[in-house]
Amino acid sequence: MERQSFPFTTRAEFLQHLSSCIARAEHTLTMFDPDFHVWELGASSTDAQLRHYLKNGGRLQLAAHEGRAVERDAPRFLRLIKDYGHLVEVRRTSQQLRQLTDSFCIADDRHIVRRFHADHFRGEAVFDGAEDTQTSAERFITIWLESAPGLYANSTGL
Structure with a gap:
């Protein structure tokens, strides 16, 4: 596949590209955001996408400052x-x-949707661009290692 890059500046564009990124994921999805409040993780369409992905054996890792x-x-x-x-x-x-104030979703280390600052929607989506995911993927590993488990009995514990 050929690398595709899409700059975006609106919430609708961000959510559209996020949906495309999740849809392309086969094995791994890693997500970081300070609080995920604009990601619509509770939307029925997102739920259906994530359930399909997980049912097929995908793995999902999320890190946030609070939940x-x-x-x-x-x-x-x-x-x-x-x-x-x-x-x-x-x-x-x-x-x-x-x-840390950036925000990103990486699928299979090949696709990424990132906002440069979580308070704004300006960002870019890159599909089939493994080299474009490297910096954020390395940041995620650092974030993950410096974070504590956040899943408890009745809440996410974020």
Whole structure:
């Protein structure tokens, strides 16, 4: 496949590209956002996509600074975590990482949707561009290693 790059500046464009990124995932999805409040993780369409992905053996890793928005606004996502807990890991970042303000989703180390700052929608989506995912993938590994498990009995613990 040939590399495709799409800059975006609106919430609708971000969500469209995020959906495309999730749809392309086969093995791994890694996601980082300070709180995931604009990701619509609780939307029925996102739930259907993620369930299809996980049912086919995909693995999902999320890291965030806090998860009140997800706990409050995404009951479908909380059910998904419960149903697929063996394939989903959720972590909460350490205090040292709270200054991180970017936001990204990486699928199979080949596709990425990233916002340069979580408070704004300006960003880019790159599909079939493994080299474009490297920096964010390395950042995610660091974030993941510096984070604590965030999945508890009745909440995400984010």
